[in-house]
Amino acid sequence: xxxxxxxxxxxxxxxxxxHYQPQIDAHQQRILGAEALLRWEHPEKGLVSPGCFMSxxxxxxxxxxxxxxxxxxxxxxxxxxxxxxxxxxxEFSLSINISPRQFRQSDFVARVGAAMAAHxxxxxxxxxxxxxxxxxxxxxxxxxxxxxxxxxGLSFAIDDFGTGYSSLSYLKRLPVDQLKIDQSxxxxxxxxxxxxxxxxxxxxxxxxxxxxxxxxGVETADQLDFLRQQGCHAYQGFLFSAAVDDESxxxxxxxxx
Ligand code: G
Ligand code: G
Ligand code: MN
Ligand code: NA
Numbered sequence: 001x002x003x004x005x006x007x008x009x010x011x012x013x014x015x016x017x018x019h020y021q022p023q024i025d026a027h028q029q030r031i032l033g034a035e036a037l038l039r040w041e042h043p044e045k046g047l048v049s050p051g052c053f054m055s056x057x058x059x060x061x062x063x064x065x066x067x068x069x070x071x072x073x074x075x076x077x078x079x080x081x082x083x084x085x086x087x088x089x090x091e092f093s094l095s096i097n098i099s100p101r102q103f104r105q106s107d108f109v110a111r112v113g114a115a116m117a118a119h120x121x122x123x124x125x126x127x128x129x130x131x132x133x134x135x136x137x138x139x140x141x142x143x144x145x146x147x148x149x150x151x152x153g154l155s156f157a158i159d160d161f162g163t164g165y166s167s168l169s170y171l172k173r174l175p176v177d178q179l180k181i182d183q184s185x186x187x188x189x190x191x192x193x194x195x196x197x198x199x200x201x202x203x204x205x206x207x208x209x210x211x212x213x214x215x216x217g218v219e220t221a222d223q224l225d226f227l228r229q230q231g232c233h234a235y236q237g238f239l240f241s242a243a244v245d246d247e248s249x250x251x252x253x254x255x256x257x
Contacts, residue, residue, distance in 0.1 A: 019243035026228045033093040036074045037243045067102035071115045079119040086253040095127040100134045123153030132164030179206045183217025190222045203230045
C-alpha cells in the first residue's frame with residue numbers, strides 16, 4: 001500500500017522515465033531498434049527498475065495510466081528520432097512492453113492509433129512486446145486485437161519466450177513477428193548444455209515459423225558467437241549496451257550513422 005501511494009505520487013509528479021536498450025544485428029554491429037524500459041526516479045533510491053514495482057502497477061490497475069504515459073512518451077521520442085534524422089524509417093523500430101491488463105483495455109487499439117497520430121509516426125516504427133501469459137486469458141480477443149494492430153502496420157514480439165505456457169498451437173495462431181529469447185537461457189548457454197539445447201530448439205522452431213529471433217541479456221562475445229551460429233538474428237544486452245536515457249541513445253545512433 002505504501003508502494004502504491006508512492007507510485008501514485010510518482011505519476012502525478014512525472015517521476016517516470018523511459019530508458020532505451022539498443023537491439024543489435026547479430027551479424028553486423030548495426031542498431032536495428034531499441035526497447036523502451038520504464039524507470040522510476042525515486043527521490044531517495046534513485047532510478048528504480050520495474051522488477052520492483054510492475055506487479056503493484058498491474059494489480060492496482062495503475063498500469064493503465066502508466067502504460068498510456070509509456071505509449072505517449074515512446075511515440076514522442078520516436079518522432080524526435082525521425083525529425084532529427086537519427087534513424088531511417090522502416091529500418092528502426094521502437095519496442096514497447098504492453099502489460100496484460102493494458103492489452104485487455106477495450107479501447108487499446110484506438111489508444112495506440114491516437115498516440116501514433118498525435119506524433120505523426122508511421123506504425124512500422126513501433127513494435128509491441130507481449131508475453132505468453134497474455135494469451136491464456138482470452139486467445140480470441142488477443143488474436144483479434146493483434147490482427148487489427150498489425151493491419152495498421154505495427155509488429156509484435158513475444159517477450160521472455162520459453163518461460164511461460166507457450167504451446168505450439170498458440171504460437172501458430174498468434175500473428176507475431178519476433179520471439180525474444182529470455183535471458184535466463186542465454187546466461188549460461190556457453191557452459192550449460194541444457195540451456196544451449198533450449199536455445200537451439202527455440203531458434204529452430206522460430207525460424208521454421210519465419211519469426212525473427214532476438215536474444216536478451218547477452219553479456220559476452222562467446223554468448224553472441226553461440227547465438228549467431230544457431231541462427232539468431234539480433235540481440236540485446238550489456239555486451240553492446242544497457243538501457244540508457246534518451247540523450248545517450250540519440251548519441252549512440254548519431255555515432256553509428
Ligand atoms: O528494465 P528491467 O529489466 O528492470 O525490466 C524488468 C521488466 O519490466 C522487463 O521484463 C519488462 O518486460 C518490464 N517492463 C519494463 N518497462 C515496461 C513498461 O513500460 N511496461 C510494462 N508493462 N512492462 C515493462
Ligand atoms: O523486457 P524484460 O523483462 O526482458 O527486460 C529485460 C531486463 O533485463 C531489463 O530490466 C534490463 O535492464 C535487463 N538487462 C538488459 N540487458 C541485460 C544483460 O545483458 N544482463 C542482465 N543481467 N540484465 C540485462
Ligand atoms: Mn521486454
Ligand atoms: Na524479456
